[in-house]
Amino acid sequence: MTTPTPQTAPWWEELPAGRNRLRGRAHLHTDAPELSLDGTWDFRYGTRADGSDLGEPAPITVPGLWQLQGYGAPQYTNVVYPIPVDVPHVPDENPTGHYSRQVAVPADWADALAAGGRVLLRFQGVDSAARVLIGGTEVGVTSGSRLTQEFDVTDVLAGAGEDGAAEHRLDVQVVQWSVNTYVEDQDMWWMSGIFRSVDLLLRPAGGIHDLVTHADYDPATGEGTLTALATDADGAPVPATVRIPGLDLEVPADGTPVPVGPVDPWSAEVPSLYEATVTADSGAETVRLKLGFRRVVVDGDVLRVNGERVVFRGVNRHEVDQHVGRTQHPGNQDLDVALMKRHNLNAVRTSHYPPHQRFLEVCDEQGLYVICEGDFEAHGFHADSTWGEDPTGAARRPADDPRFLETLVERSDRFVRRDRNHASIVLWSIGNEAATGSVTTAMIQAVRDADATRPVLYEQDYRTDDADLFSLMYPSVQESREIGEKSLSPEFRERLVGMLRALGLDASDDGFDDAPALTKPFLWIEFAHAMGNGAGSLKEYMALTDEFDSLQGGFIWEWIDHGLVTTDAAGNRIWGYGGDFGERLHDGNFVADGLVLPDRTPSPALLDAKHHYSPVKLEVGAGTATLTNRHAFRDLSHLRAEVSVDGQLKWQELELPALAPGESGTLALPAAEAGVTVVRLLTREAEGPVPADHLIVAADHVDDAARAAAVPALGAAAAPVRAEDGSWTLGPARFDDLGRLVALGGLEVEHSDVDLYRAPVDNERARTHYPLEARWKRIGLDVPRRRLVSLTAEGDALVVRTRLGLDGSSLGADVTTTWRGDASAVEAAVTVTPAAHWPAGLPLPRVGWTLALPGGLDEVAYDGAGPHESYPDTGGGATVGLWTSTLEDLQVRYVFPQENGNRARVVAADLRGEAGSLALHAPEGLGLAVRPWSTAELDRKDHDGALEADGRTWVTLSAALQGVGSAACGPAPLPEYVLDASERSFGFRLTPGA
Ligand code: GAL
16 A cells, blocks of 8 residues: 555664554553663764764763753754655754663563563654664654654563673664654754653563453433453453442453443543453453543534533643653653643643643543544645645655555554543544645554544645634634634635645635534634733633533643753853754744643633633632633532632631532622722642632632722922022922933932833734834834923923934824822823824734832732733732732743733732832732843843843833734734723822832
8 A cells, every 4th residue: 555665764764663563552551560661871972874984982861852861952943844845855964863762571581471572662652763773673664753662672682792791782873864754843842852751561471462342321311331341462252340349349351242330430630430341361460540431422523521521721731841841750650640630721732742641641640631643744745835846756745645645654553552542532633734644544544543542633625625623823813703603704714725735724704614523522722822921811712612512612822841951152151942053043032832831831821711711710709709610520619719809808607509510609808998809719628639718719800990099199299499409399309301211219210210121021023923123122112212391390290302213204293291299299291292104013012111220129918810911811819908028029921032021900019128228009900020130131132041130120110001812823813902092191100108
């Protein structure tokens, strides 16, 4: 069926790829002996795949990536291949690492071997291809960097090794570039080596080579059915018995479905698992596993788990560690799942390859719905505009290249066989961004053949001809609504047809009209691109899942920033991204777009997601809160409710109705003391990684008028006094002859002016769909020039009229600032009028005021929305109250410096430290950001670790801010979050302390 590459092809370019590998099978926990080969190996590095220029041996750690152990360098590209597209060939210069060590079969395996046992050598991850030799004899070749590969090494390890010693030399020749590279073009670092564990396994004669289980749950009866089949290496049944003590069950593992009576079903909400053993009747081997009974079906346009519609509140997860890259620190799997569970996530897509097997075990144990994805992406073919035209086939996309058929079908079969016993996996995906063709159709079929119990999806099957679910990445809120309504606008249809054509499909204008897509459930396979500050509008997306049954949620892009710890030229410790390792071709910081920073600190986007992913919808009104239980299976008896009416200082317990899944109810609330009521739901008891008293969701009701009224008014008016040099005093404030505030009591003020700018967020930078940064900078918005128009005393007010001008542009704004004061405070009333000819469609970043005060005001208390940052389209879960923070904790250390840290709806704040103190008041509620560096510094630096504090405290009050959107890879902010350049007025009061 395939045309093999001529025999002269070197092993790393051969198709079908891989040699002599055993068929994929489950990763089983067994009592058969296993010997870990992890540890220190000998390593020789060179640039030629044939190994002809290898250097001297040196120790290296396995598992590990050689680029992070002193050889070569990481390279980051998102789409484009870092090598010429010349299938199946790769360049002569090919970073190559030869790993070797001695290996001996443990003496106590001898009897089992004599009785017919076999020895397998297992690699769980080698990037990108390896040729394995024992004692100089080739054992095989790997294919599938993130796939487990096993070789039967019994015969080569039998008898003595070199010089009659018990040990044999194991050589693993790894190349960075191989034919696999063309089908492993995921958006991540290109790094190489043996990055997951290596083991030697004893397979006893009569043992359980493979085991496939299906633990089905019938929601109608509440009963389970277990099918288990134990097989040998040839696929023949092995007489074996399954025992589940928790069900008092003991049945043959012979593939016969066995009714097991009532069971507690598995779901992400309640992940009930049953400990099971499967023992070969010969006694040769016992394997242990945890079984979860559940049923996943596509029922028309709704996906159901255990009979109920579920909504995926998910995230895409790559395997990344800031020190060891794709090698997983033990513990990262548990930590990631714990963080996800604590932030209301219930689903994860293993983008874009099968994860370390421990991750799936934790998902089973703690409860996350998993889309397990195969190791397949060929995105670089889309980036090459000439593909499809090359008559040699060197640029033919693998999805319809028969040369790849066998290899890719085998990949699909292999990953499903490893993971199909996991309860957490509810869907399979064959891969990502690789177009469609006869090969992907065959891959989907291969997945179904290996496991008929779960639906299969593949996002790029846009028409959904083969896949069981319709999925897209980054559709807009409006497009998603149209999918929910099953009525696509002509524009969206046209876009979809364009997407089909971009895949090289010969789509006519009505190419989507007969597509089965809208008859199936829909998922955002990726949405809400969490790069830097953002993504915006998670609220609007998730609201659609409440409105339309067939919209079943999705997966935020992505879990973690892939920044790697390194140092810059100045010696700062930074998180490196594309371009920091000397790469010629790279995609910059597009590799840092996660909900957690590279060190796994939650970014505010994770807190925003936590809120909009809440399993209970909570809305607080005056005197009442409304709740809807969004769980599919649980009532609310595991939660409790509290209310605060005094700024979140004291909490009163409320009686929370149990509410069945889908049910709504209300809570009566006491009267608010200062216009603010906050309700929160907390866990009663610890469940897995979620502790007791853990916040699930909080929401507030704010009576802005009452809050404003609570801010005391100025006392008896102070009069502005002009000094001889033209400067002015007004209460505690001093202004220079240009009307600039220069001192507040004992606090020197180095800068005080209207502020229309912010350090652009990732979603506004070049290469986004909405590159506002360039437009803002073209008109000089980042370096505004002030010109005094007039400075006059008008009664008890000092009125300063200025013009904010922009270099090279006639745009700008007129600003009138009216200062009033009393003995201890000054108040500014500011009106900003942008130029009447300001271009429509060019939003302002901000309308606000920035002050530079002495450094060291590093204790900040504020009455506003907290504890985390908010922008107009983010900040879910931030509630109004009295919050305190250090200056340091107010900053968000985004990998690429950008606007951050705004606390919204602040009516009062107190900054204090060595330099003294300052009280701020803003009755109508302003955004507050306090920083140890200026916006210019945030704008200038390209790594968080390079930011330098300048000895001042920068305070920015924002009356209005542009939304952050998702345009780095998705839509711009929704119209309601766009800050148009119209006239705006705001005010604030400054009270210096002692
Ligand atoms: C998608 C892709 C992801 C990632 C994302 C942008 O197109 O599937 O792997 O590249 O865009 O960050």
